[in-house]
Amino acid sequence: MNILLNRLLAVINEREASTIEYYIAYTFLQNLFKISGFTIEQTARLCNVSKSTISKFVREIGFDDYMDFKLSAMSAQDGVVYGWGENIIDFIGHNGIDRYIDILKADMDYMKTSIDMENIDILVEDLIHYQKVAAFGIVHSQTAALDLQFKLAFHNKIIYTNLSDISQDEYILHADEDTLIIIFSNSGKYITEYQLKEGYPRKDIFDLTKGRIVLITSNRKLAGDSRVDLCIGFDYTSHVQNHPYYFQFITDLIAVKYKQRMEENS
Template sequence: MFNMVIILLATLNSEPVGTNDYRISRFILSNLKEIHQYNISQLAKACFVSNSSISRFCRKIGFRDFNELKHQFFQWTDIGREKFAYQGCREEALKDSYIDGIIENLQLLKKSIQAQELQQLARDILTFSKVAAFGSLHSQSVVLNLQTDLLTSGIVMDTRTRFQEQLEYIEEADSETLILLFSRGGSHLKRFLIHDLQLSQSNRPKIVMITANRGFRTNKYIDQFVYYDEQEGFTAYPYAFEAIKGILALEVYMQKNKNEKHLK
């Protein structure tokens, strides 16, 4: 269910205001608890579009038809209490307990992330002729920051915000491409990587996933996992990803400068 919301938010964020897909995604997100009660004609009328526009929208985001999409919302509940929970939360001291939680998670990151893995990843970024990175929501903002930081080292990194475009990019990439997947739990990528992705065995990109989910170890298309530990809850991210992004950008910059000095 949460994956469905991420897909809709990605559509909302990438579509021009006023387009059919923008109106449809915005209406569904605004009516998550009631959308399962709509039929296709009612939804089309509410969004001021045709039934065929609803059908195209459903196929565009990966569903056969509107009924399949609607089925995703039968179990929707208010996730606020779960989303904002974190260990040590104190209502009388939200500021202090929240910041303390962030610090504890950064301490876990410091102990668990392997410097050698980030150093090797930096070498790969400098070695591959094409580099791309993908995420969603919080992790996508980290990807955009990494894209900006790598420009300082002369690396032009590709990214895409929509899931379908991410999928197409990965499928069209060749062995000269390095792709980084930022995914705290890995769940939003499972649908594409396990069920939808079709890659050549002989000429495919190197794919590296950066994740806190140590149980997500098996996927024939992921070549390397970079793991870190965290305490589950609202204080977990995007701070860990931001720190990893910063270390990675620094490693690339330092290694590039070292290589250039060595050549002089």
């Protein structure tokens, strides 16, 4: 998943539609596969703003300068990479919806017996204990964080999340011992590398954070990683990236068990 696309989407989701930042981000998204060939002067004309405004904007969304921004725009032309395995859209395109539904059914049946239910119970106890809670992910995994936020809010448990990778990193880096951080990552690579950045450089914020880290993943090897305090693992039988559906099921389990525990305590 290209870092520029992710950051531009974060802007239009977080800023008012009347702001100049929203307008620039929206214009960039409409021209995502063209702007890599634009000079800063051409980009400024496209957005009807000054060159200095463009320079300020690209720095605000985490790029060193306009050239760094252009390099990211160039990599966006290579297409979207979702992680490991074949993405759902490509699989359906090649094999048809009936074949995909059969695979999804088989994976969901297998998941019932493979998910770490005991660790979900531990996470629920953590949710009761910790006042400061955040949930994060990248792309489809971030939708799981938003889903959990929404479901827990119905039971008066408010947790924090943010689409911006920059804001996520800042929160994790500065988290203290009283903070619980839930990470949704099918591959587990959210813990080990910057998945949106060119070359996937090593991520070190989990070596530095003081927060309690809970990882929800199909990569069970990370259960023994020193950066992970609790790993909720699950398995599936196919090579198709069905984890958006698994995560929705898992967030339902967490919300249901949290509700039950709170009712027991009342």
